[in-house]
Amino acid sequence: xxxxxxxxxxxxxxxxxxxxxxxxxxxxxxxxxxxxxxxxxxxxxxxxxxxxxxxxxxxxxxxxxxxxxxxxxxxxxxxxxxxxxxxxxxxxxxxxxxxxxxxxxxxxxxxxxxxxxxxxxxxxxxxxxxxxxxxxxxxxxxxxxxxxxxxxxxxxxxxxxxxxxxxxxxxxxxxxxxxxxxxxxxxxxxxxxxxxxxxxxxxxxxxxxxxxxxxxxxxxxxxxxxxxxxxxxxxxxxxxxxxxxxxxxxxxxxxxxxxxxxxxxxxxxxxxxxxxxxxxxxxxxxxxxxxxxxxxxxxxxxxxxxxxxxxxxxxxxxxxxxxxxxxxxxxxxxxxxxxxxxxxxxxxxxxxxxxx
Amino acid sequence: xxxxxxxxxxxxxxxxxxxxxxxxxxxxxxxxxxxxxxxxxxxxxxxxxxxxxxxxxxxxxxxxxxxxxxxxxxxxxxxxxxxxxxxxxxxxxxxxxxxxxxxxxxxxxxxxxxxxxxxxxxxxxxxxxxxxxxxxxxxxxxxxxxxxxxxxxxxxxxxxxxxxxxxxxxxxxxxxxxxxxxxxxxxxxxxxxxxxxxxxxxxxxxxxxxxxxxxxxxxxxxxxxxxxxxxxxxxxxxxxxxxxxxxxxxxxxxxxxxxxxxxxxxxxxxxxxxxxxxxxxxxxxxxxxxxxxxxxxxxxxxxxxxxxxxxxxxxxxxxxxxxxxxxxxxxxxxxxxxxxxxxxxxxxxxxxxxxx
Ligand SMILES: Cc1ncc(COP(=O)(O)O)c(C=O)c1O
Ligand SMILES: Cc1ncc(COP(=O)(O)O)c(C=O)c1O
Numbered sequence: 013x014x015x016x017x018x019x020x021x022x023x024x025x026x027x028x029x030x031x032x033x034x035x036x037x038x039x040x041x042x043x044x045x046x047x048x049x050x051x052x053x054x055x056x057x058x059x060x061x062x063x064x065x066x067x068x069x070x071x072x073x074x075x076x077x078x079x080x081x082x083x084x085x086x087x088x089x090x091x092x093x094x095x096x097x098x099x100x101x102x103x104x105x106x107x108x109x110x111x112x113x114x115x116x117x118x119x120x121x122x123x124x125x126x127x128x129x130x131x132x133x134x135x136x137x138x139x140x141x142x143x144x145x146x147x148x149x150x151x152x153x154x155x156x157x158x159x160x161x162x163x164x165x166x167x168x169x170x171x172x173x174x175x176x177x178x179x180x181x182x183x184x185x186x187x188x189x190x191x192x193x194x195x196x197x198x199x200x201x202x203x204x205x206x207x208x209x210x211x212x213x214x215x216x217x218x219x220x221x222x223x224x225x226x227x228x229x230x231x232x233x234x235x236x237x238x239x240x241x242x243x244x245x246x247x248x249x250x251x252x253x254x255x256x257x258x259x260x261x262x263x264x265x266x267x268x269x270x271x272x273x274x275x276x277x278x279x280x281x282x283x284x285x286x287x288x289x290x291x292x293x294x295x296x297x298x299x300x301x302x303x304x305x306x307x308x309x310x311x312x313x314x315x316x317x318x319x320x321x322x323x324x325x326x327x328x329x330x331x332x333x334x335x336x337x338x339x340x341x342x343x344x345x346x347x348x349x350x351x352x353x354x355x356x357x358x359x360x361x362x363x364x365x366x367x368x
Numbered sequence: 369x370x371x372x373x374x375x376x377x378x379x380x381x382x383x384x385x386x387x388x389x390x391x392x393x394x395x396x397x398x399x400x401x402x403x404x405x406x407x408x409x410x411x412x413x414x415x416x417x418x419x420x421x422x423x424x425x426x427x428x429x430x431x432x433x434x435x436x437x438x439x440x441x442x443x444x445x446x447x448x449x450x451x452x453x454x455x456x457x458x459x460x461x462x463x464x465x466x467x468x469x470x471x472x473x474x475x476x477x478x479x480x481x482x483x484x485x486x487x488x489x490x491x492x493x494x495x496x497x498x499x500x501x502x503x504x505x506x507x508x509x510x511x512x513x514x515x516x517x518x519x520x521x522x523x524x525x526x527x528x529x530x531x532x533x534x535x536x537x538x539x540x541x542x543x544x545x546x547x548x549x550x551x552x553x554x555x556x557x558x559x560x561x562x563x564x565x566x567x568x569x570x571x572x573x574x575x576x577x578x579x580x581x582x583x584x585x586x587x588x589x590x591x592x593x594x595x596x597x598x599x600x601x602x603x604x605x606x607x608x609x610x611x612x613x614x615x616x617x618x619x620x621x622x623x624x625x626x627x628x629x630x631x632x633x634x635x636x637x638x639x640x641x642x643x644x645x646x647x648x649x650x651x652x653x654x655x656x657x658x659x660x661x662x663x664x665x666x667x668x669x670x671x672x673x674x675x676x677x678x679x680x681x682x683x684x685x686x687x688x689x690x691x692x693x694x695x696x697x698x699x700x701x702x703x704x705x706x707x708x709x710x711x712x713x714x715x716x717x718x719x720x721x722x723x724x
Contacts, residue, residue, distance in 0.1 A: 036516070036517050037427070037515050037516030037517045038514075038515060038516075040425075040426070040427060040514075044426055063426070064426075065423045065424060065425055065426070066423070066424055066425075066426055066428075066431070067421045067422070067423050068421060068422055068424075069396075069421055069422075070396070070400055070419070070420075070421070070422055070527055070529045071393070071396060071506075071529060071531075072422075074430070074431065074566075075422070075430065075436055075438075075508060075510050075566075076436070076438050076506070076508060076566060076569070077566050077569035077570055078434045078436065078565070078566020078567045078568075078569055078570035079566075079569075079570050079573065080431055080432070080434065080566075080570075082431075082432050113574060114570050114573055114574070115573040115574055115577055148516070150427075150432070150516055152431060152432060154431050158394075158396075159393050159394060160392070160393030160394075160504070160506055160531060161392050161393045161671075162569050162572065162573070162576065162602055162603055163573070163576065164573050164577065171426055173426045173427060175427075175516060195558060196558050196559075197556055197557070197558030197559045198559070199559075200553055200556040200559065200592040200593075201553065201592075202551060202552050202553030202592060202595075203552075203553045203554070203555075203556065203559075203571055203592065204567075204570065204571045209434070209567075209570060210430075210431075210432060210433050210434020210435075210436075210566065210567060210570075211434045211560075211565075211566060211567025211568070211570050211571060212434075212567070213432070213433035213434055213435075213518050214433055214434035214435050214436075214470050214560065214565060214566075214567050215559055215560045215567060216518065217435065217470060217471040217518070217519070217520050218469060218470070218471055220518065220519065221471055221520065236556040236557075236558060236559065236592060236593070237556075237592070237593050239558075246518055247518055315517075
């Protein structure tokens with residue numbers, strides 16, 4: 013249990029009105045959470061203070077050696093005015109795994125969740141209410157030793173910031189077009205692919221720019237060894253419905269274990285749909301698209317929740333799915349998950365956590 | 369040609385005395401170079417100012433998505449009092465390649481070199497003179513857009529800082545012990561391995577910690593696909609002398625193209641030694657060590673210049689080289705390269721560049 017010092021701002025900013033389009037990740041709330049780490053002293057001085065710049069030495073290790081991690085989750089306001097978080101314990105657990113992989117000292121899961129909860133409570137007036145909007149929460153850790161040389165840092169800052177957001181994809185729930193990449197690689201077994209750390213995202217930029225230039229909104233990655241098996245999208249996990257079975261790539265060390273992915277699997281199983289976590293080759297997809305066995309495709313992630321995929325391209329193969337429309341399972345998943353998040357659908361799984 | 373504004377500090381720091389051990393990368397000079405980038409405006413406002421903290425929004429992209437690059441080179445003071453840089457054009461060229469790979473706008477090579485030269489000229493009193501010491505120069509670029517979401521940033525800072533340094537390895541030219549890693553992977557073809565960007569270094573930490581715990585100073589990486597071919601060390605390229613031939617892994621997209629590596633190859637060829645850039649399997653090494661064909665091994669990198677390797681370990685195979693002593697080629701390379709860098713050996717290749 014952290015003893016969080018709260019210093020409220022004397023200069024609150026105007027909260028965006030309901031007509032503000034809330035372009036994803038551009039507006040930030042009045043406060044932020046900060047906690048420091050120092051070898052020997054551990055994590056200390058947890059505080060909620062005015063949203064303010066970070067001041068670091070130019071030699072701070074985060075600028076050079078990429079020792080940084082992040083998480084992403086959302087807070088929602090229900091019609092009754094309650095504030096709900098969606099499975100924050102899963103983010104805390106993944107944060108611990110990321111930390112372990114990249115040698116950042118762990119933060120106890122309950123401290124992680126407490127920091128998020130207290131910050132959201134302080135800035136709760138910033139949670140937007142229009143359909144599709146929410147408060148996006150970004151916990152992150154940066155290595156701050158002023159030192160040049162490759163080793164884990166001895167000092168860190170754990171920071172949480174919040175941003176009221178609209179839809180992640182300008183398309184909203186409209187189906188997106190996805191480019192299956194056969195040249196660049198995002199991550200490989202033995203690497204850092206299953207950790208939520210900057211290095212995986214910087215590795216994805218060049219392919220993403222190429223895909224955008226070709227008119228695609230996201231890249232779907234293949235494995236780095238055989239260049240044959242589907243991994244995940246830039247910021248989403250991927251699902252296919254093939255011949256009535258829901259199929260998603262198995263977690264193999266190079267894929268991020270998405271919280272939404274896990275929720276999708278649980279829900280589909282709960283609904284009695286057959287679910288397979290296994291290797292999915294791109295050849296299987298091309299073939300399934302040809303025969304019509306590929307019935308649906310969607311991405312899952314905190315930002316977009318469920319993002320129907322209407323069009324996949326691998327080299328010269330263009331796969332049109334549901335004639336570019338939204339599939340039934342995609343729609344049902346979106347409605348159910350956002351319904352649970354907003355307190356409108358009964359939360360049979362105990363996924364939501366109320367912020368007091 | 370940049371028009372660099374120079375604002376000298378009013379508060380110069382004390383310059384470390386010749387008895388200061390100059391622990392690598394811990395002391396920084398009085399000034400730094402900064403230049404900003406903004407889409408539409410390009411690189412602008414080049415300036416040399418007092419060494420000072422970097423102030424960024426918590427949402428600055430570099431903290432989240434790892435869009436950051438760096439370079440490393442050194443300045444030396446000759447006995448005549450001249451200041452020499454070693455092949456800064458090669459660093460500028462590699463910086464352009466890194467930038468291209470991770471979607472950072474390019475900096476013309478001559479501007480990169482000019483920034484380095486002018487900063488070194490301003491802080492030239494900081495160049496130490498004791499044998500083995502030099503001024504380490506760290507150019508780096510960070511993505512600064514205050515934005516959450518994965519895309520290339522629209523704003524950047526290009527910064528150069530300098531640090532007077534002693535030996536990178538506390539061992540000095542003494543042979544190091546190197547651990548060949550068979551579990552973790554640093555980089556893979558199609559990824560960012562040949563770019564000098566934080567993501568590659570954060571990926572190396574866990575294995576490095578493991579190797580240190582086992583009493584090894586560095587990790588030697590295998591390729592990420594077959595887990596069979598030698599790549600490079602954490603911050604050095606690697607060379608072997610096998611049956612009289614100098615062998616080093618071929619640049620394949622996942623290895624950093626070292627400036628020192630290139631210099632070693634040129635020198636060895638110049639001396640009439642047979643040099644092969646090719647795939648080198650770990651099995652070949654184990655076998656060569658057994659038969660005695662593995663005559664020498666050394667790492668090459670700006671920080672340590674040449675680092676003899678006396679001991680390699682792969683799983684249960686311990687390879688002792690030169691009975692743990694320094695090989696002749698390693699020693700000759702070290703003497704020649706540092707001799708050229710210090711203006712003591714004739715620079716037949718035009719590698720050194722004088723700072724006025
Ligand atoms: C690479 C990657 N994969 C998958 C996801 C989806 O994970 P989650 O459902 O936890 O948001 C994300 C985003 O968070 C991601 O960045
Ligand atoms: C991963 C890696 N390989 C090799 C090198 C050696 O390159 P250079 O000789 O240019 O210093 C470095 C260090 O710069 C490095 O970080």
